[in-house]
Amino acid sequence: MKAIMTKIFHLMTLGLVVLMLQACGIPELIIKNEDTHLPDSFKPGLSEQENTAKVKWKDFFEDSNLLRLIDIAVANNKEVNIMMQRISVAQNEIQARKGAYLPFVxxxxxxxxxxxxxxxxxxxxxxxxxxxxxxxxxxxxxxxxxxxxxxxxxDIWKKLRNAKQVAVLEYMASKEGKNFLVTNLVAEVAHSYYELLALDNQLENIKQNIAIQQNGLEMVKQLQLFARTTTLAVKRYEAEVAKNQSKKYEILQQITVTENRINFLLGRTPQPIQRASTGFMDIKPKFIKAGIPSHLLQNRPDIRKAELELSAAKLNIEVARANFYPxxxxxxxxxxxxxxxxxxxxxxxxxxxxxxxxxxAPLVNKNAIIAEYKNSNAKQIEAAYEYEQSIINAYTEVANQLSNIDNLDKNYHLRKKQVDSLVQSIDVANQLFKSARTDYLDVLLTQRDALEAKKELIETKQKQIIAMVDLYKSLGGGWQ
The missing domain is CATH 2.20.200.10 (Outer membrane efflux proteins (OEP))
Structure with a gap:
């Protein structure tokens, strides 16, 4: 009995010596702690507890045609379906690593x-x-x-159990990656849809302008018969009509491209997109409540994904450290x-x-183990910086969109006044031209300015709506 106890003591002593040797061979590494500090508000005087990001996209958008398109895109988009398979792979990895620390028979x-x-x-x-x-x-x-x-x-050192937990965190991160993909997809479909409505209004605007200029052309021809104007005026009007007719076909091509882009996002071949464009200029962008910056940490899928990847990277250091032990x-x-x-x-x-x-236990030539350990540390530092970068990026996006919405609102009201004035000036210019009190060039330039101003007004309305969508996305909305 005494001999057996002596052998056990010798074995325990040997094991202790081996462990001490392993501990001496582990390099000292620096773990980076992430900085998640954010300002108290997005801009001075703005502090709201409510956050529009929590509103589901089916409740955020009101256009039934757009809701139907987003619904199809979320279910049928190829990138989303590819991501779902990656999530399945990550889930299977959990099962594989769970089995690694159980007996194999x-x-x-x-x-x-x-x-x-x-x-x-x-x-x-x-x-x-x-x-x-x-x-x-x-x-x-x-x-x-x-x-x-x-x-x-x-699994004395929890290497295998930690590896399994890493797989769990990576699986959760892949699900957040899918949520972020859906957020971007919803916003991209909305962008393209509202762009399509704006193009329809641009097309209608240029058709109305062509009709006005064709009437002006007929008027100039009549005045030429009575020697009230020259052939030059007729030719200038004809050139202006031809120019705007060519623009009409450019817009028609843009409409086709935008429709096909939407169909691509929906995972289907090109076909007409149902939409209601008549009330586009009357759309009032929603008032969005931004909440406080710290809400971004809970609402943005990309931030949560980066946080989970950082947690996995930290745990991977422990997995790599366990390779030094017996x-x-x-x-x-x-x-x-x-x-x-x-x-x-x-x-x-x-x-x-x-x-x-x-x-x-590794004793001599531990270069591969040391390299893996250092790599895991470098990846943890990289993940910490990526996490911090995602937070700063999210805050910047929200701050930019809040400022953008304010400036676009002021911009739109001023452009609206410009368009109203130019539309009225067209009638004035026509009356003056008929009474020979102004030149035909004034009429043409007035019509051209009105067309351009109305075009810019439609573009501003489009930017207003897209800014609303982008703020909703930047706050973390659109994936629920």
Whole structure:
């Protein structure tokens, strides 16, 4: 008994020495702590507890045609479906790593035959048996066996369990990545849809302008008959009409491209897009409540994804550190083993069992382990910077869109006044031209200015609506 205790003590002492050697060989690394500090508000005087980001996209958008398009895109978009398969892969990785720290049990069987050389140790033994016992030894000695075999790595340092937890965090990060993809998809479909409505209004605007200029052309032709104007005026009007007609086809091409872009986002081949464009200029952008900057940490999928990836990177350092420590494993087996098939299932003579334990620790040339450990640390620092960058980027996007909405609102009201004045000036210019109190160029320039101003007014309305969508997306809305 005393001898057994002495051996156990020696083994424990040896194990302690090995552990000390491993600890001495672990490099010192610096872990970066992430900085999540944000200002108290997006701009002075703005502090709201309510946040529009929590509103579901089906409740945020009111256009039934747009809602139908987004619904199809979320279900059928190819990138979303590709991401879903990546999520499935990440989920399967959890199952794989979970099984890594459980015992492996396998069933196996084997059959072999061996002829030993006469001038070998085993051959000399066989020859001696033949001489002493007078029995011939088989030329080929068989070895037949089957049974259960088990291996189990005992996860003392939590390396395998930490690796499983890393897989869980990466799975959760992939789900947040999918949410962020949906957020961008919803915003992109909305962008393209409102761009399509704006193009329809641009087309209608240029058609109305062409009609006005064609009426002006007929008027100039009539005045030419009475020598009230010259051929130059007629030709200038004809050129202006032709120019605007060519612009009409440019807009028609832009409409086709925008429709096809929407169909691509919806994961289908080109087809007409149902829409209601008549009330576009009357759309009032929603008032969006931005909440406080700290809400971004909970609402933005890209920030939550970066946070989960950072947590996984931190845990990966522990996984890499565990490679410096000894690994403990147990091997066991039970089954039947015999040199001839007729004896294979004889009980208990052919019964065989085995159990063994092993301790393996890296001692010399740990370059690969050290490199992996340093790499895990570098990736943790990288993930921390990416997390901080995602927070700063989110805050900047919201601040930019809040300012953009305010400035676009002022811009729109001023452009509206400009358009109203220019539309009225067209009638004035026509009356003056008829009474020979102004030149035809004044009429043409007035019509051209009115067309351009109305075009810019439509573009400003489009920018207003898109800014509303972008602020909703920047706050973290659109994936629910």
């Amino acid at each position: 396998n069933f196996g069987s084997s059959a072999s035959g061996e002829k030993t050389g006469d001038f070998t140790r085993n051959g000399a033994v066989e020859n001696n048996l033949q001489i002493t016992q007078g029995q011939a030894f088989p030329t080929f000695l068989g070895d037949y066996q089957f049974g259960l075999f088990s291996t189990w790595e005992i 690994s403990f494993g147990i091997k066991a087996g039970v089954g039947f083993d015999a040199f001839a098939l007729k004896y294979l299932i004889n009980t208990p003579e052919s019964l065989a069992a085995m159990i063994a334990g092993e301790l393996v």
